Amino acid sequence: MFGTQSRREISHEFQPSMQYWKPSIHTRRANIVVKFQDLYGFTVEGNVDDVNVLNEVREKVRQQGRVWWALEASKGANWYLQPQISSISESVASLKLSSVANSIVLKRLIRKGIPPILRPKVWLSVSGAVKKRSTVPESYYNDLISAVEGKTTPATRQIDHDLPRTFPGHPWLDTPEGHASLRRVLVGYSFRDSHVGYCQGLNYVAAMLLLVMKTEEDAFWMLAVLLENVLVNDCYTPNLSGCHVEQRVFQDMLAKKCPRIAAHLEDMEFDVSLVATEWFLCLFSKSLPSETTMRVWDVLFYEGAKVLFHVALAIFRVKEEELLMTSQIGDIISILQRTTHHLYDPDDLLTVAFDKLGSMTTNAITKERKKQEPAVMAELDQRLRRLNSIKVDDESPSVSPVAPR
């Protein structure tokens, strides 16, 4: 079952089928809910309007594909495989002009979307995963998988528990073969970084990576580069400290970029991390439709973790007026859920995220993180001490855990 052939090809292909879904006579009325499969095989429930939007998105994906092919024809097949500016520490002056020009073109292109068929190659390249892989022997992944086969740890037990609970019903992920692939990637990573081990949420991220990358090994390296280089440190470690920091930074940014919403939510004592934690830990894969999630990830792998803030802010921004009318926490949540689940056209979201919010530099975000870190660490530390004092009680169960009054 756990064979170690050099490249595990995922047999089930999720090439975007370019067939148009034609609403039948029974679904002419927009309020009729229909079920259909999206570009990555997920079952989507929506009305005829949603279907039309998805068909338009398919057409845009094809057009975008033509743009990429044309560029390959004029600039060479691997023109985007050059190092990106941000990863080079030398002065800009020493860079070749063509390289600068290419990276500007590339940034613009990536924000408009990478064609699904090119995603594996482009992601591996622009994220730095290729470079990461080149530092270890070629057999690294297969050796790792063979070495950990049959081992049981708390992480592997939790992974096993979550396999059938990761996008249940998906035509490939929810099969014995899909479970086995996802297991190898997650278990392999839990041994590569035993401090992270397994964090719930990574199951969804790794599953999406498998669907896109097509081979397990590539999915594994994308997961590695994501956790080790793209995202902020310690997002998934045992106290989720990095995630706590990101949430505070996000609150601060919301106050700056969407002050009316931030003030309204504060009046209602609504903490944005109630909803945003899942967005940041699953990188939107549980909230946004699959192609929209992938478009977010296109930019994430090229521009870095600041993209998550752009997108999260944009979700609030697109529903600003509606959110300002709410008076119940339940209404805020249902507006946000309805919105994210129906963002079938990625450009509706990404245009707001990158053109309507003003600039947010990685430097400014880094500074804000540094500012928030001490408070987060102090809070986590205080909490840990309180929990430890409870554990003492646990050892003498006859004593009432309620302190004397």
Place this chain on the structure above:
Amino acid sequence: MALITQTYLSLLSFWSTLMARTGNKNIQAKLVLLGDMGTGKTSLVLRFVKGQFYDYQESTIGAAFFTQILSLNEATVKFDIWDTAGQERYHSLAPMYYRGAAAAVVVYDITSMDSFIRAKRWIQELQRQGDHCFLTILFIDLLGNPNLVMVLVANKTDLETKRKVETEEGERYAQENGLLFIESSAKTAQNVNELFYEIAKRLAKACPMPPTGIKLHNETQGGRRLFCCTG
């Protein structure tokens, strides 16, 4: 003095928000579900809110939010339900979800002793939270609710053959700690509605509201009782 008065007033407003946002026996109550991963927290809520059950329920990340209204003879209770992620490392997020809750449902899986131990930890933490709130009450806003309705739920009774935690064990712990105790199965729906009805009844009882709306002296009594319970 001004600070104390202000705190007292904010306590009053908190009490009335918590127990009767719209008055007249309409109770809006925040309910939080806690417990180890895979004990069936989401399944219990989905069974209660939508009448659905899936053998493999997607794992919850952070938390999920649901609402449901229950009508009793004595009151209508609107539940705002926070269903939290179970993995140990998500523990650090929990206070955000249980802060200000009127009811807490702590779930374990009868086929897992570990999940029962984890449930006891949760209960101790919640009880401690109430004390913590008393100590800081005059300085920080009210974090916990000393009148919190707590239920210990032994879920998955459909897996009787694999049982590792005996009924008496859960029952005894609940009794010792003054909790409600219910054995349930989200799969067969056994005791799921009963669980939420029981909580609703307790909340209604804790909140006797005059049919003509809230009068100031009633609120004051509520506020005094709050102090009484903690002091």
